Every structure is written in C-alpha cells, then in structure tokens.
Amino acid sequence: xxxxxxxxxxxxxxxxxxxxxxxxxxxxxxxxxxxxxxxxxxxxxxxxxxxxxxxxxxxxxxxxxxxxxxxxxxxxxxxxxxxxxxxxxxxxxxxxxxxxxxxxxxxxxxxxxxxxxxxxxxxxxxxxxxxxxxxxxxxxxxxxxxxxxxxxxxxxxxxxxxxxxxxxxxxxxxxxxxxxxxxxxxxxxxxxxxxxxxxxxxxxxxxxxxxxxxxxxxxxxxxxxxxxxxxxxxxxxxxxxxxxxxxxxxxxxxxxxxxxxxxxxxxxx
Amino acid sequence: xxxxxxxxxxxxxxxxxxxxxxxxxxxxxxxxxxxxxxxxxxxxxxxxxxxxxxxxxxxxxxxxxxxxxxxxxxxxxxxxxxxxxxxxxxxxxxxxxxxxxxxxxxxxxxxxxxxxxxxxxxxxxxxxxxxxxxxxxxxxxxxxxxxxxxxxxxxxxxxxxxxxxxxxxxxxxxxxxxxxxxx
Numbered sequence: 001x002x003x004x005x006x007x008x009x010x011x012x013x014x015x016x017x018x019x020x021x022x023x024x025x026x027x028x029x030x031x032x033x034x035x036x037x038x039x040x041x042x043x044x045x046x047x048x049x050x051x052x053x054x055x056x057x058x059x060x061x062x063x064x065x066x067x068x069x070x071x072x073x074x075x076x077x078x079x080x081x082x083x084x085x086x087x088x089x090x091x092x093x094x095x096x097x098x099x100x101x102x103x104x105x106x107x108x109x110x111x112x113x114x115x116x117x118x119x120x121x122x123x124x125x126x127x128x129x130x131x132x133x134x135x136x137x138x139x140x141x142x143x144x145x146x147x148x149x150x151x152x153x154x155x156x157x158x159x160x161x162x163x164x165x166x167x168x169x170x171x172x173x174x175x176x177x178x179x180x181x182x183x184x185x186x187x188x189x190x191x192x193x194x195x196x197x198x199x200x201x202x203x204x205x206x207x208x209x210x211x212x213x214x215x216x217x218x219x220x221x222x223x224x225x226x227x228x229x230x231x232x233x234x235x236x237x238x239x240x241x242x243x244x245x246x247x248x249x250x251x252x253x254x255x256x257x258x259x260x261x262x263x264x265x266x267x268x269x
Numbered sequence: 270x271x272x273x274x275x276x277x278x279x280x281x282x283x284x285x286x287x288x289x290x291x292x293x294x295x296x297x298x299x300x301x302x303x304x305x306x307x308x309x310x311x312x313x314x315x316x317x318x319x320x321x322x323x324x325x326x327x328x329x330x331x332x333x334x335x336x337x338x339x340x341x342x343x344x345x346x347x348x349x350x351x352x353x354x355x356x357x358x359x360x361x362x363x364x365x366x367x368x369x370x371x372x373x374x375x376x377x378x379x380x381x382x383x384x385x386x387x388x389x390x391x392x393x394x395x396x397x398x399x400x401x402x403x404x405x406x407x408x409x410x411x412x413x414x415x416x417x418x419x420x421x422x423x424x425x426x427x428x429x430x431x432x433x434x435x436x437x438x439x440x441x442x443x444x445x446x447x448x449x450x451x452x
Contacts, residue, residue: 002319002356002357006318006319006356009319009320009323010319010323010349010353012323013323013326013327013345013349014349016327016345017327017342017345017346017349020331020341020342020345021340021341021342021343021345021392023341023342028340028341028342031341032334032335032341033335035331035332035334035335035341036335036336038283038332038335039287039290039332039335039336042287042291045291046291049291049292117291118287118290118291118336119290119291119293119296120290120302120336120337120338121286121289121290121302121304121333121336121337122302122333122337122338122339122385123296123301123302123382123402123405123409124386124389124396124397124398124402124405125337125338125339125396125397126397127337127338129290129336156338164338166338169397170338170397171394171395171396171397172338172394172395191397193397193399193400193401194397194398194399194400194401194402194404194405195300195301195399195401195404195405196401258293258296258297
C-alpha cells in the first residue's frame with residue numbers, strides 16, 4: 001500500500017493536471033509553444049535523417065547520368081523562362097483590363113518554402129510542424145500548398161522558429177471547395193475517416209449536383225483563408241445523404257500528405 | 270529510485286516523444302502510430318516510486334501535447350491513471366515476468382488511447398473518429414504490449430552497464446575462523 005506522502009504526491013500531480021487543463025486559451029498556446037521549443041535542437045537531426053537516403057542515392061549516380069540530367073534541366077529551365085515571360089505579359093494585361101473595367105485587384109501572394117520537421121504524434125489529428133515561424137513573417141491561417149501546387153492546409157500555432165500546419169482532412173481545417181463541372185457546385189471539405197489519409201469528403205453539395213469520378217476539385221475562395229482555384233484533388237465517388245437532401249463526394253487528395261517534405265506557405269504581398 | 274535513474278527516465282520520455290513525432294513508422298506500416306509513453310510509465314511505476322511515475326507522466330504528457338494538436342494537458346490524466354493503478358497493485362504484479370510486462374503494456378496503451386479520446390470529446394474538440402479508430406486503438410495497444418517488455422530490457426541493460434553492480438558478500442570471515450584440534 002502507498003504511504004501518506006505518496007498520496008500527497010499523487011494529489012499534487014492531479015491538481016497540476018487540472019490547472020493545466022483549465023488554463024486560458026492564450027496562456028495554453030504560449031505554454032505549448034514554450035514546451036515545444038525544447039525540441040528545437042533536434043529539428044536539424046530530423047531533416048538530416050530525412051535527407052540521408054537521398055544523399056546516399058546521390059553518391060551512387062554516375063557522371064554520365066548527371067550530365068544527362070543537367071541537359072534535361074537546362075532545356076526545362078529555358079522553357080520555364082519563356083513561360084514566365086509570357087505569364088508576366090498576361091498578368092500585366094489582366095491588371096490593365098481590370099483597371100479599365102473597374103474590377104478590384106486580386107490578392108497577390110508571395111511564397112516561402114518550409115521544410116516539414118515533425119509529424120503529428122497522436123492518431124486522431126492531421127498536422128505537421130514546419131521550420132518557418134514568426135521570424136519569417138508567418139502568422140495564423142495562412143494557406144499552405146505542395147511544391148506541385150496542391151492544397152496542403154493552413155498554418156496554426158505559430159512560434160518563433162516553427163509553426164504547425166493543420167492538414168486538409170483535419171477536423172479543424174475545413175475548406176470551401178468547388179467542383180470543376182458546368183454547374184460549379186460548391187461544398188465544404190472535411191475528414192473522411194481515421195484510416196483514409198489520402199481521402200477527404202466534400203459535403204454540403206446540392207442534391208442535384210452532377211458529379212463524376214475524375215472531376216477536379218479546387219478551392220472556391222470563399223471563407224477568406226484559401227485563395228481561389230488552388231487544386232485539391234479528384235472525385236472518386238459520390239452518394240446522397242440526409243434522406244437525399246444533399247450529396248457527399250469522396251475526394252482523393254492531389255497532395256500526398258503522408259510523405260510531405262517541403263511545402264510553400266503563401267503570404268499576402 | 271535514485272536521481273540519475275529518474276533523470277534517465279525523463280530523458281527517455283523526451284526521446285520517446287521526439288521519435289514518435291519524427292519517425293511515423295507505425296503509421297506507415299500499420300496505419301496507426303504506436304505510443305511510446307505508456308510503456309515508460311509502466312516501467313516507472315513498477316521500477317521507480319510514486320514521484321518517478323508522476324514526473325514521467327507529467328513531463329512526457331506535456332511534451333506530447335506540445336507537438337500535437339491536442340489541447341495542452343490532455344495526455345496527463347490517462348498516463349497518471351495508468352501509472353496509479355499499477356502503483357496501487359505493484360505488490361501483486363510479477364514485474365520480472367515478460368508476459369506481465371506485455372499485458373501491462375497492452376492495458377496502459379489502451380487506457381491512454383481511450384481516455385485521451387474521452388477527454389478530447391469532453392473538452393469539446395472534434396477528433397477524427399470512426400470505425401478506423403478501433404483499429405488504431407488495437408494497433409496502439411498491441412504495440413504497447415511489444416514495447417513494454419523491450420523498455421524493461423533496455424533499462425535493465427542500461428542499469429547493468431551504467432551503475433555499480435551489487436557486491437555479494439560471503440559469510441566467511443578470516444578473523445572469525447574457528448580453529449579446531451588440540452593446539
């Protein structure tokens with residue numbers, strides 16, 4: 001049996017637990033960031049461990065292969081430069097036409113590249129930690145996309161040198177999205193299920209929505225966090241719910257959230 | 270339990286949380302991440318005292334929640350609960366038996382998972398739940414059953430190599446030799 005001092009120790013632990021659970025939200029957030037910063041020295045270790053397989057692979061590439069890749073990249077670079085010049089012209093023309101018609105200017109975005117340093121340790125949330133924080137100008141609720149441009153999620157809990165990214169499919173990261181069909185049906189993206197990490201559900205769609213597998217899903221721009229027309233994924237299947245009052249579609253995400261390594265955070269210009 | 274031993278446990282809790290967040294091997298292989306903390310709490314409760322168990326639970330729980338989307342403090346009650354139940358029954362538990370360690374690992378991981386979810390729901394958050402959650406809890410519990418004996422073996426090995434062994438004294442003493450015979 002336990003002695004009296006042991007019961008006192010257990011009581012103190014229980015009291016501390018209750019105090020932590022009942023702290024105000026702001027204090028909890030700060031305390032969480034402060035405790036999490038203990039891991040900062042180990043973040044370098046994570047990225048080194050992640051890069052190790054590719055570094056080993058690089059050692060095995062022959063000179064001939066490197067030269068071939070270099071040539072391919074040189075050609076691709078020239079093509080991209082041409083495309084960029086053309087895009088700049090179109091952007092200028094677009095801005096001029098908007099001015100003539102009197103439309104509001106579109107929000108401009110600048111991008112910051114972040115590296116994924118840690119993943120969610122609990123099974124019931126979908127989040128990652130990246131190595132960008134308030135020091136790099138990151139704030140809460142900024143959209144995050146993959147290198148290929150697919151939607152990843154939004155920022156939350158921003159510390160000085162790191163921040164948490166809530167991934168698409170997390171219950172706290174709802175996204176207003178649009179189906180690329182004739183009717184341009186809009187709905188809200190939510191989680192699909194605990195084990196279906198590459199899928200999300202697009203709900204609140206009209207019961208008359210004509211959905212086909214393979215149709216693209218993009219962000220609608222509604223809600224104020226995510227810009228318009230960011231690709232999310234493709235429809236896999238759909239069915240009617242709530243006695244046929246609305247349609248629910250299962251969407252395969254374009255971004256592979258299980259193997260994220262680098263992401264773009266979009267900052268307003 | 271000595272202070273270095275308790276510090277080693279706290280360091281292990283820190284490492285366990287980091288490994289769990291940095292290397293999602295369990296999620297890639299089985300679809301669910303295996304929790305390492307409950308096994309440590311089992312070890313602390315059986316090999317240490319109340320203070321070691323409380324410290325590991327509080328320190329480990331806070332570290333875990335700081336890297337997770339859990340509200341801070343969510344992991345503390347389940348870890349403390351598992352540790353307290355083991356502490357109260359530690360005289361009845363065969364702590365050196367691998368089977369007992371495995372069973373305790375399974376139970377503590379199951380308690381950790383279920384109680385964490387109940388606390389999250391009580392706090393008004395909406396974790397991802399569904400039939401897949403049963404699979405996740407099962408994988409976590411079974412993972413704990415494997416990890417718990419390994420934790421005991423690891424700390425046993427560390428103890429053997431980092432601390433002085435107990436000197437076994439014989440009852441023979443030169444100065445107390447009984448001389449027999451006629452001289």
